Amino acid sequence: MNPVNRPAALPLICPVCGRALAPAGNTLRCENGHSFDLAKEGYVNLLLSHKQADTMGDSKEAARYRRDFLNRGYYAPLRDALVQRLSGQTGRLLDVCCGEGYYTAALGTIPGLEVWGFDLAREMVRLAAKRGGAHYFVANLARIPAAEASFGLATLLFAPFAEPELVRVLEPGGRLYLVVPGRRHLYGLKQAVYDRPYENDEALPQTRTLRLVGRERIDAEICLQGQADIQAVFRMTPYFYRTAPTDRKKLDALESLDTEISFVLAAYERPDGSV
């Protein structure tokens, strides 16, 4: 077959040998015969150890908790801001550490974007694939099974800044959109729990290669309704594990809680010739 007439290749590569993966029935296969089954939800597990996917990352319960919370729309201001920011762009986007796909699926509604998402936790990816809107796979951020320069766009929400891998998969001139919690994110929740609430430092990661080209804030006020939602948002934060049981109990008496939510959305560009 003339290579010019071949359909656009997948951006994914074999995690065993690094060759390109191509669809073959219900699997993705490389030319060395390594093959990876598509799950019935349509995602593919590209972690080499299947045990890993069950035991690493978030548990099944945490994945469902997160999905149910996000479905109630409290973080819609961030989702909508991302969709607005990315609208009008075209090509392939990689949502790194996509979780259960709340943001990924929304990005997938943008005309002209082909969205891919991955996470380390298989249950997160399974739930994401049920949302649809994108192609999903299970993989580790430390070794993304995607070809060099295979994405023009990437998003990284509340996930570790693994710069060498992010740079590798981005095209020269490609853009990374990164979200970190803003200074007053969940401040109302902290006021309810701590005697001396503190603000986040809003620090953006240090970069060696990427160039910061934009930075904006997304702020909103939300009212968490009921114990289930108050506890759910608290569990999603890193503070949950650092908070003394006596302080955690302060939330038990609340029926609703007003709080700010706040995010910093930063845009980076991979300069030409940076690798």
Ligand SMILES: [Zn+2]
């Ligand atoms: Zn292979």
